[in-house]
Amino acid sequence: MQLDQVPVGRTVVVRSVHPPTLRSQALRLGIGVGARLEVVRRLRGGPVVVRSTAGQLAVGKELAQGIEVEAL
């Protein structure tokens, strides 16, 4: 499943982050393989808001589509 399809309220574990250009930045901000993310909100056609150990992050749609996750 991709991060942009996760229903609000669900907690997921990141399996992979695809766009290589963004992978480093995502890791620095707390989104890496194995990170637990709780989907707090999804804006229609827009970013997904997630909560991780590092705090709340808004993840742009294109990036969210590139983040493969697994339900807990």
Place this chain on the structure above:
Amino acid sequence: MPVVLVGNPNVGKSVVFRALTGRYVEVSNFPGTTVGIRRARAAGLAVWDSPGVYGLSRFTDEERVTVEAVRQADLIVNVVDARHLARDLFLTLQLKSLALPMVVLLNRMDEVRAAGDFLDAPGLERALGVPVIKAAAVRGEGIPELLQCLQAGAVKPPPAPPFWEDLPPAVQRRSPVDRLLWWEEDEELSERLQTAPPAGNREAEYVKRRQEADALASRFYRRGDGGYGRWQLQLDGVLLHPVWGWAVLVAVLGAVYQLLGVEVANRLVGWLEALLRQTWVPWVQAALSPLLAPGSLGAELLTGRYGLLTMTVTYLVALLLPLITGFECLLAVLEDTGYLPRLATLLDRFFLRLGLNGRSVIPLILGFGCVTMATLTTRILEGHRERTIASVLLAWTIPCSAQVGVITGLLAGLGARWALAYAAVILSLFILVGTALDRALPGRPTPLLLDLPPLSWPRAANLWDKVRTKVGGFLLEAGPLFALGSLTVAMAHWSGALGSVETALGPFFTRFLHLPGEAAPAFLLGFIRRDFGAVGLYQAGLSPVQILTGAVTITLFVPCIASTLVLLRERGVRQGMEIWLGSIAIALLCGAAVARVAEWIAGA
């Protein structure tokens, strides 16, 4: 050898720097305020402040600057936002693998306490193996302890990272910074040293570091019950709601317009300008009249209509100062409450169509205050592509508050229809230009990845501190540019060039824009002060169609001289000139089109 402050963006490095050295630094709450390295001395130590970065590499200009600062460092002070421990520890762990003497300063401990959370600093110190100091730099807490620690000179470097043993000899000879950069696949170094690290190294290190940071944070940071209250969660839901979010945005914009556009830009500025015109200007003219012969160049430059002591002073004190202060106050409130990142999230999908992401909302909103300041702020955007698009949109389509004030006044006399027509033309151009640039420029917009700090009440002391330093810094930076602008006009006025412009360009204006020739100098004056251009239109006795044409043309026409200089500096001379000349072309073309279409509609 200096002590270098390193940390993520927006963790309070500049506040720490100021608390340490007592030196004035521009402080802000969005990333990218410190672009160069700032240096000062504190208690016999050289202290450098570096741009905020999320990691040590050379992906962006900020990171390059920070890497170079760290290369020179004798000792690193890693400033950490204690509220964002997991995020910030990534950089901490990366810095630690340089094996340079290092101190971790846990800033914003006051906010951790206020949220009812608990951070086990001694535990973290033992786990990291470097000194950890608790601080709240805005209140001066922890700064004496930090100074003491620095002066004792007893900070030992952390142990060498394991990867040092796997380095080839060519890399072994390099500095710790180069070793780390090379190991994490820095392309420049691999090329220069003719040897590359194992593929996937960076990824592996980053994943390991992220996991370690998360583990440390969950071990030593305990969230209390007070942290994220119910009202915060509910309000967060409202701000990002597809309907209510927009309602809040409209309300905020309405309040901003009322406060700035009406109360400050019209009333306060009008009152201050009149006050200065009646007191300061005659006083300085009288005081200097024995020294300057009337009509001489000196009199014209210093105390004439466009003089340094008359126009520049009036402009800076009566117009820019209140406008920028008002704007910065509002922006600081929006920032400190955490509203701006939410706005960026809400607007992201629309900005993507213009080749930008939600983050650009900050410079674009600032543009309605002062385009010069906004162009400086495009530094916070991720790449050249985004910065270019934002700079073009600012230079061409965003009217600054000085201009909005006068244009509102111009159009107000004509009725709502004309004001709407003006807004529609400018908004369509904004969308058209953005979309066209998105299509034309190679690459794609960077997807949004934005930290959403918890919503909070702004603190008056923070606001005051921020507004004061930013306004002061801006006036220092832009004041000379505005003075230069006045000098140019004063020279043009004195030499009679202004008058000849009218005779030379007048016929062209009449034929092309259907405006009277007297409007021509207004455009030149608009280069010095954008609202001057619009004021020029008041006097010419124009028809409604001509006023609309003039307002549109003057909005699109070249930005003022200060923004032009900033534009040239930020975007480079070549691209800056392209944007500048482009604004003349688009202003004249759109003006001509508006004139003809409006005449046709009015005629029909």
